[in-house]
Every structure is written in C-alpha cells, then in structure tokens.
Amino acid sequence: MSSNNASGKVVSVDEQALEQADEAEVDADGFEVVDETPEFKATVKQETQAKVDANHPDGIVETDEERIQGATLEQEERINAREAELERISAKAELGTQDGRAKRARDIAAERSKERRREFQKRAASVDPMADPDRLDPREELSQDELASVNEQTQRLSEKLDGWTRAAISRRLAERVVEGASMMSAVVGVHGELQTAPGHVIPIGKLEDVNRKEVSISGRVETLWEPSHPSIAQVGLIEDESGRTRVTVWENSNAPWMEEGERVCIRGAARNWYEGRVSLAVTGWTTIQFPERGRWWE
The missing domain is CATH 2.40.50.140 (Nucleic acid-binding proteins)
Structure with missing residues (x-):
C-alpha cells in the first residue's frame, strides 16, 4: 500500500519534458525556439581582477555629482577631512600673514611719525632751544636751591591752574629759570601762558x-x-x-x-x-x- 502511494507522486521523464515543452516558446511550425545568443561568463581571473579594481580609486565609476569620482566612501571621507584640514591651515597662515603685515605697517607708520616729529622739533629748536628733542630735562640743570623754589611755586600754581599736572608746570618753570628769568618773572609768565592755553577755560x-x-x-x-x-x-x-x-x-x-x-x-x-x-x-x-x-x- 505504501508502494502505491509513492508511485503516485513520481513524475516521469517524458512528463517533465512535456511540461518544459509547454513552457518553452515554439514557432509557427511547432518547433521550439532556441536562443542562439551566446552567454558570456567571467573567468576566475577576471572576477579576481574585478575585485581588485573595485578597491582602486580609478576603478570606480560614480555618477553622483556630490561624490568624489573614483573613490570609495572610506576614501572619500579621508579625502574630505584632509582637504578641510588643508583649508584651515591655509586660512590660518594667510590670516597670520595679514596680521603680521598690518602690525608691520603700523610699526613703520609710528616710526615715520616719530621721525617727522623729531625733525620738526629740531627745526623749532633753531628758534626755541627748549624745543630741542635732545635737550635734557631743564630741571636737571637747576641747582638744589632753584629746584626747591620751582617745586614750591609749582605747588602754588597747581592750585590755580585747572587741567595742568604738576610735572608740566614745574618743567615750564624750570625752562624759564634756565633761560635766565627770575623766579617771580617765571611764575608770572608760566601762569599767564598756561591760563590762556588752547583748550582750557580762560578768565x-x-x-x-x-x-x-x-x-x-x-x-x-x-x-x-x-x-x-x-x-x-x-x-x-x-x-x-x-x-x-x-x-x-x-x-x-x-x-x-x-x-x-x-x-x-x-x-x-x-x-x-x-x-x-x-x-x-x-x-x-x-x-x-x-x-x-x-x-x-x-
């Protein structure tokens, strides 16, 4: 009984051929149409070379415009990171060069301004010796008694002259004394000069x-x-x-x-x-x- 059940499930070779013939395409005469197009298959050597080429930057054809042509995703990430680093270094170097150039320009301008001011003071010294930039502080040329008198009068003038430091007042007093003026004349002259100086409130x-x-x-x-x-x-x-x-x-x-x-x-x-x-x-x-x-x- 078991043998009868098994034989009922077996499909003969002719039946399989008939089923395949039913599925195959036939022409008008009833003959099966045979596809004569040759099928090309890669050899083992070609498949191996294809794998090698797939990992080479020149072996990939990428159609996405946002991707780097000829690079894998890992290679593309490394390339992008490297380019970003190079751009950052280049920008930093350029900015540093500009900052240095600006600083050098400022230093040169300041030095030239200092030279022009010194030349002007030299010319002014031909009229007023006190304007000579190489002249020492006039207070160094005073005797100890004269310097004490200058300091005393400076204290008095600073109480009457707003906007003037004691150093500026004492220097002007010393200059007049060195020029030969008496202490009283120097005090009167400096008071009048500083009292009516530009930018200050005058009586x-x-x-x-x-x-x-x-x-x-x-x-x-x-x-x-x-x-x-x-x-x-x-x-x-x-x-x-x-x-x-x-x-x-x-x-x-x-x-x-x-x-x-x-x-x-x-x-x-x-x-x-x-x-x-x-x-x-x-x-x-x-x-x-x-x-x-x-x-x-x-």
Missing part, C-alpha cells in the same frame, strides 16, 4: 590777551536784553572774577536757552570785537554747559 579778563579765534570761558549770566535782529537768539553779559564780556547767541547755533543769574561754561566761542572791546559769539560749533542745572538739592 574773561584775559580775552584781549589771547591771540586766537576760538576761546572757552566760564562765568555767570549777569544780564540779558532784547536782540536787535531776528537772526540773534540771545544777547547779554557774562562775568567772572576777572571781568565781563558781551556774548551773542546766533539763532542758527541752536544753542540751549540761558537764564539770568545762572552759571554757564561756553566752549569754542568765536572771539570778535564790538565797539573796541572783545566779545564772544556762540555759533554752531560752540557748546554751552550749565554746571548748576539739575542739582538734586535745588
């Missing part, structure tokens, strides 16, 4: 002694009166302990409004003459400050 009583167009003063508004012309915003008198002067504030200056009795500091006022006396004009280049405005105790 109103010294305005006539100043030989420059713009000056700075500080004082109290004594009186204001009606302007005589529409182009004038304000006009009045400002005074301090040394004197008083007329101040005209032009409309185009856009200066802040002044009030009678308040203290003002005017910097960069134009120096003019009015009826034979010096006067000041507030222009667009002038600044007006009010030291006492906005104080919390008022």
